[in-house]
Amino acid sequence: MDLMRAARLHIPSHTLTIEEVPKPAPGPGQVLIAVAAAGVCMSDVHLIDGTLGRPPHLQGDTVTIGHEIAGTIVELGPDVIQFQEGQRVVLQAGDVKNGQLHTRGVDFDGGWAEYALAAVESVFPLPDSLPFEQAAIVPDAVSTPWDAIVRTAAIKPGEAVGVWGVGGLGAHAVQLLRAVGAFPIIAVDPTPGARRRALDLGADLALDSADPAFREQVLAVTKGRALNAAFDFAGVSAVHEQALTVLAPEGRLILVGLSGRPLVVHDSTMFSYLKHEIRGHFGTELDAVPKLVDLAAGGRLDFSRSITDVLPLEKAGVAVERLQTKEGDPLRLILKP
Structure with a gap:
């Protein structure tokens, strides 16, 4: 044998x-x-x-x-x-x-x-x-954020987007969001090295989630409009809470990071008034991997x-x-x- x-x-x-x-x-x-x-x-x-x-x-x-x-x-x-x-x-x-x-x-x-x-x-x-x-x-580290962006969130060019957690998935999400025309792209991570990496990969702004002026900076860079979409790649409850505070009316929160913990909306009245959405995401469709391989081979992704x-x-x-x-x-x- x-x-x-x-x-x-x-x-x-x-x-x-x-x-x-x-x-x-x-x-x-x-x-x-x-x-x-x-x-x-x-x-x-x-x-x-x-x-x-x-x-x-x-x-x-x-x-x-x-x-x-x-x-x-x-x-x-x-x-x-x-x-x-x-x-x-x-x-x-x-x-x-x-x-x-x-x-x-x-x-x-x-x-x-x-x-x-x-x-x-x-x-x-x-x-x-x-x-x-x-x-x-490509399968997962790239294809999972790709499908989260183009399918689950249905990001359109010019939409303001936040990325929480600039690790293996979030870092590629920054690149992919830039490729589909999102603007501005705001990366959020408590680690200085991760924030520097986000800027290198194309983020327009990189913030520490613990920054006391966090909300003000998000509103400033989006000209007061807040975020059309927020991606949680960290799987942390505090991310959900923070992201909901900077979502624009009809904004959507996309949960990609897995935690197994309860999901809590603290102000359900404001959540309903602003018509916010929370969408779960997992994995990728079969066509994503060959499409991303072609984009990389064609020089569109690095x-x-x-x-x-x-x-x-x-x-x-x-x-x-x-x-x-x-x-x-x-x-x-x-x-x-």
Whole structure:
């Protein structure tokens, strides 16, 4: 039996270990990928620490973690004709099974491993011009804010937008909001390094959420109009409260960061009077990843500044700790088997 190395998470004990496990074989409608790069996401951290709870579709108690994956096809399932061995590809962050979306590295084995299985519907060709490390983060780190912006929030050119939390998702949201013509773009983060990064990526203003003059600065840069939309990429209750205080009439608050905590509207009368909306967002539609790959390959988007560091698979625990403690202010860390 062929074996491979994989980072395995034992859900009940929150234990992550590098183990030797059987190398999978592709079945009908599947391909086997030799993983070249796998992203480390805050949702991986929250899965490990138990914040996200037990995966709803996971069979058993252990899973190979990782949902951001790029690599090369090394084996085709018996009926697969649309791909070929040796082809560079990037994987969607999930597969549809029995009509339901199952998240890779959560509900079934993911890409913190030497090899990963994928249904052909979730596999997209990758041009040679886009490095594996940059391509790997497109599913989720880029595609999730993209869908939150263009689908859930339906941002229009010229709309004033706030981005709370300039980490892996929020930093890309700043770039994407600029690409779709939002103005002004206000980034909000308590970390000085994150605020500097936001300005480098195209934010028009970067504010500390604890600034006593926060509301006044938002109103000043929007010429008194306040925000048409506010994105919470942090998953923090205080963000919801603050964002609602600077939303314009009919403004919408988009919840992207996951917290598992109650959502509270303190002034329901004002919320109704201003016709505010709160919209939840999760994941991405299937067409987002190939569209974003094309935009990057065509020079419309640049992810070269997104990769903070590349670590070997054996350092998966170190990568998780660095992301959790924000050591070195990482934007995205990549594991390389």
